[in-house]
Amino acid sequence: MSRRRDSMRQLLTLAALSGVAAAAWAAGADLGQAEKQATNWTAITMFAVFVVGTLFITKWAAAKTKSAADFYTAGGGITGFQNGLAIAGDYMSAASFLGISAAVMVGGFDGLIYSIGFLVGWPVVTFLLAERLRNLGKFTFADVAAFRFDQTPVRVFAASGTLVVVAFYLIAQMVGAGQLIKLLFGLEYWIAVVIVGALMMVYVLFGGMTATTWVQIIKACLLLAGATFMAFMVLLHFGFSTEAMFAKAVDVKTGIATAAGKPAAEAAAQGFSIMGPGGFIKDPVSAISFGMALMFGTAGLPHILMRFFTVPNAKEARKSVLWATTWIGYFYILTFIIGFGAITFVLTNPQFLDAKGGLLGGGNMAAIHLANAVGGNVFLGFISAVAFATILAVVAGLTLSGASAVSHDLYATVFKKGNADSAAELKVSRLTTVALGIVAVVLGIVFEKQNIAFMVSLAFAIAASANFPVLLMSVLWKDCTTRGAVIGGFLGLASSVILTIVSPSVWEATLGNPKGSALFPYASPALFSMTIGFVGIWLFSVLDRSPRARQDRAGFLNQQVRSETGIGASGASGH
């Protein structure tokens, strides 16, 4: 039973990780014990080629990065298609790729349930937010949330929300990167973390959003190409019959259960269990709460929201989400096939297994071993290099959004009251980038042995419970006021943090309290903390009778006209 619960937690963790995070790929605890692999020179060479290529792009981008607008949003000159690929790149993390294909290899159908959870947030972003964000904002989502409100308090809230989300994500990314690189390349953990930190700083410092976006686009193409090849090879083996692929997988799983000493009928049932939902969802409250965190967290992640300001207008913003959704959906179908392929090609091949029948290098290596099985050593090197590149690209995007919250929201708007010149603002963002890079490396090393799973789930829950409600209400609800948005936003932030800490995965698993002592029994706080956030915004807005509230409500018409028609929206900077 406890084994079962562990495996469920592990799956939930995988699910949380595979999100937007390139993150934390996979329960840090698992990876922490994974032994260092032999140095893989093919992978290192391929990765070096990628790095050299991206450094050239950075050099090119640096020449174009002159103003704050260039730095934050690539001057608004990215097309919808390019931006769609970049958004998809943020989503198709190493965690998605390795985590979901491993989850499919272990649980079959259950893996599909996670993928679907990550995908369904996108239409909601398209229908309710994407165009309005583009029409109202300039550099950060705080531009949108604070549009008609008193700037200082709302910016302070938005910057807090951004920095908290970014910090948890970034630490998780760094730890995940270090572990992954140790596994794939055979480098020391700390060296891997320093390499990621240093390269990321170079991209962001010199190339700003232009370089960050292009690194993300290239990586997205490489990952899509690699995953397509793997899925194609798997399907080719089965003559493009999914029935044959499923049948073989059920066979293999039945064989494993039989070898473990199960009676024939039980073994057959266990083998067939991969074809339907298993232990992933037991209590409906956790299921719905977790689903809400994934669905609405997407719409509150600062580094994703920031991408809507890199396109020239609302039409391109809209197109970019359609492209992103299409690529991500396609990618999840590929990972599903890859997971089933791994059952056939990896679980049956002693070359990839240790003495106890587990995967060499840990459970999340399914896709990596499959790459070796279908494409040999060179393709294995390619996939390893792509996985590393993936982390780099996501870390760069996160750092950029953290830096813009500090320089644009706090420095230029709160501290300088909107009177900072572009050069000074740019300087602050570069300083912040360096600071964030150093902090990320140090914390990445400090947290090496920690279970980082909760940081990612926390980031999602905060994004869904603090950033998303404030954004949605300020854009769509006329009677929302400064006081309501700020108090409600902070209530959502606080409740999501507190409920995560007293949930079983942190209170018991991370902090080591006895089983059953967690005050909050569910896997995700979102159902409750999102409600608290929304109700808080509503209540404190309705009760707000201050003169500022009158001004806030009066400003709605102006905001709405702009959000609907795009009139007065900041366009692409013309150069």
Place this chain on the structure above:
Amino acid sequence: MDTDLTTRIANDPRYQQLKASRSTFGWWLTLAMLVVYYGFILLVAFDKPFLATRLGQGVTTIGMPVGLAVIVFTIVITGIYVRRANREFDALSEQIVKEALK
């Protein structure tokens, strides 16, 4: 943006129409997505055997096409919105802006 321009646009019946039809459309599609996704999750939570029912003689279960359908639905519904917005909403809003700035 000056108040005069805002008022002029806000009083334009076409603006009212744009606002109403886009917002209604957006919320209906959001509702459809929520129904499909949470329908799927509730099916997983409450009726696992249904999703594990075999289709025909082989091992393929109902859950597989259902899961695939949710993914395809997500992409298609986004496409439906983008298509209508590109054709209808953009044209309307362009008209409104052009007229208001005259």
